[in-house]
Amino acid sequence: MESVINKMAAEKPVVIFSRSNCGMCHSIKTLISSFGANPTVYELDELPNGQQLERALMAYSGQRPSTPTVFTGKELVGGANEITGKLVPLLKKAKAIWL
Numbered sequence: 001m002e003s004v005i006n007k008m009a010a011e012k013p014v015v016i017f018s019r020s021n022c023g024m025c026h027s028i029k030t031l032i033s034s035f036g037a038n039p040t041v042y043e044l045d046e047l048p049n050g051q052q053l054e055r056a057l058m059a060y061s062g063q064r065p066s067t068p069t070v071f072t073g074k075e076l077v078g079g080a081n082e083i084t085g086k087l088v089p090l091l092k093k094a095k096a097i098w099l
Helices: 002-009 023-034 050-061 088-091
Strands: 014-019 040-043 069-073 073-079
Touching: 002 014, 002 050, 014 023, 014 050, 023 088, 050 073, 069 088
Parallel strands: 014 040
Antiparallel strands: 014 069, 069 073
């Protein structure tokens, strides 16, 4: 399942694994979009294999909870705690924004 996550994360400059009813996920999606990035969002609670992906994300990243999980430029950034302070440089590096 890790290879599936890697493939999904490699499709776009910014990929967010989220849950549609998660307040922190909504905040992270809004924050990233506010910089002009257009993230690809996978709502795990709306995908047929979402539970499998969520378990794989927890194993992959070693974090709990598993959402939000953000990838930029094919690299795991992490969750909400890891985003703080790193976001703008990571979005620039992934060529998701051009500030």
